[in-house]
Amino acid sequence: MTAVPLMVELRERNVVIVGGGHVAERRIHSLLQGGASITVISPVIEEGIRLQWEKGNLKWEKKYFESHDVDGAFLIVVATNDSIVNQSVIVASPPNSLINAVAEADKGNVEFPSFFRRGKLTIGISTNGASPQLSTKIKRELQTLYSEKYEDYLDFLFESRQLIKKSTFDKMHQKLLLKELLSDSFLDKNKQMKAMNWFGKLPKNEIMG
Amino acid sequence: MTAVPLMVELRERNVVIVGGGHVAERRIHSLLQGGASITVISPVIEEGIRLQWEKGNLKWEKKYFESHDVDGAFLIVVATNDSIVNQSVIVASPPNSLINAVAEADKGNVEFPSFFRRGKLTIGISTNGASPQLSTKIKRELQTLYSEKYEDYLDFLFESRQLIKKSTFDKMHQKLLLKELLSDSFLDKNKQMKAMNWFGKLPKNEIMG
Numbered sequence: 001m002t003a004v005p006l007m008v009e010l011r012e013r014n015v016v017i018v019g020g021g022h023v024a025e026r027r028i029h030s031l032l033q034g035g036a037s038i039t040v041i042s043p044v045i046e047e048g049i050r051l052q053w054e055k056g057n058l059k060w061e062k063k064y065f066e067s068h069d070v071d072g073a074f075l076i077v078v079a080t081n082d083s084i085v086n087q088s089v090i091v092a093s094p095p096n097s098l099i100n101a102v103a104e105a106d107k108g109n110v111e112f113p114s115f116f117r118r119g120k121l122t123i124g125i126s127t128n129g130a131s132p133q134l135s136t137k138i139k140r141e142l143q144t145l146y147s148e149k150y151e152d153y154l155d156f157l158f159e160s161r162q163l164i165k166k167s168t169f170d171k172m173h174q175k176l177l178l179k180e181l182l183s184d185s186f187l188d189k190n191k192q193m194k195a196m197n198w199f200g201k202l203p204k205n206e207i208m209g
Numbered sequence: 210m211t212a213v214p215l216m217v218e219l220r221e222r223n224v225v226i227v228g229g230g231h232v233a234e235r236r237i238h239s240l241l242q243g244g245a246s247i248t249v250i251s252p253v254i255e256e257g258i259r260l261q262w263e264k265g266n267l268k269w270e271k272k273y274f275e276s277h278d279v280d281g282a283f284l285i286v287v288a289t290n291d292s293i294v295n296q297s298v299i300v301a302s303p304p305n306s307l308i309n310a311v312a313e314a315d316k317g318n319v320e321f322p323s324f325f326r327r328g329k330l331t332i333g334i335s336t337n338g339a340s341p342q343l344s345t346k347i348k349r350e351l352q353t354l355y356s357e358k359y360e361d362y363l364d365f366l367f368e369s370r371q372l373i374k375k376s377t378f379d380k381m382h383q384k385l386l387l388k389e390l391l392s393d394s395f396l397d398k399n400k401q402m403k404a405m406n407w408f409g410k411l412p413k414n415e416i417m418g
Contacts, residue, residue: 005215095281109217120339131387133387161340
């Protein structure tokens, strides 16, 4: 695969996971964060999946896979340990569905990169299967480099951007101002507050509202 | 959006881009890298898009948008400067299609993060629209941090992994060996060659082949 990284909104989307083992469990963790509507198809499930099921966070159909289980699915995770079942899931999938084939990535069209968030900032790392350990190592390095301070910093950048865009400054001046805010010194909460205070007082462009 | 980062295989997938301006052009750049089968719907197109069209890299339908244009599309990029047209593209899109609504990200379900590659390594950065400039800044920082040496390094890790997995070492020992290779010293081409030479001579597990 030479896949392209995309950010995909999964909120309330039908995600069908065929299989109830450890890999399914790991996927469920990311998918729940994204607000997906998850159905697990498997006669047995891991303890962690059962816990999410008991909390009402996902549906569980305690049975073997049947072709109609993937009807209308937006994303399908193929994660049983039986390659014949896995193949039949892929064959049954709707033409344009997203398919993550855990054991044989080539047969699907989606992979889950390592990733972490700092509020609005998301960084994803994929090695296309070459070295999952390197993905994890890079993720840890970047988590240190872009610390938890970035959570508030991103909110600050977002709010500043709204205020600056509404101001009477021309495009060029707006761009320069926004660029200023990329200096590391603005990771400081006090400096953020002072700047917000100033941006709030900027004369507003009446046309923009 | 609280979108989830995914790596999506676009090779030979139908991607319809409605609009022929600068944004469309930027998207085409990423999409061609991913091997997508692109159709641009627009009465006029930017010079850069025309060039790709002349090279045979994409189809161009020189016309205004009609509902059937998105039939069967896997990914749709909504990029005209007319919000009524944009809305009608979204309405016409098949139920489970991926939609990148450039002007109003909320109306789509896909965003394109900033990203760069080092061979098999892909790192994607998204700020969920809070600060495109910060995405670009972080991308540049990471391009320096993970230099072009990583291209060969990833191939080395991939090939080493195949050889080690085929060896008679037990799982535990294999894991430890793979972990060793994450030391920065293996960014050195000579050290990679020595290691590969050694891995190639490891006794093979006959059952695995």
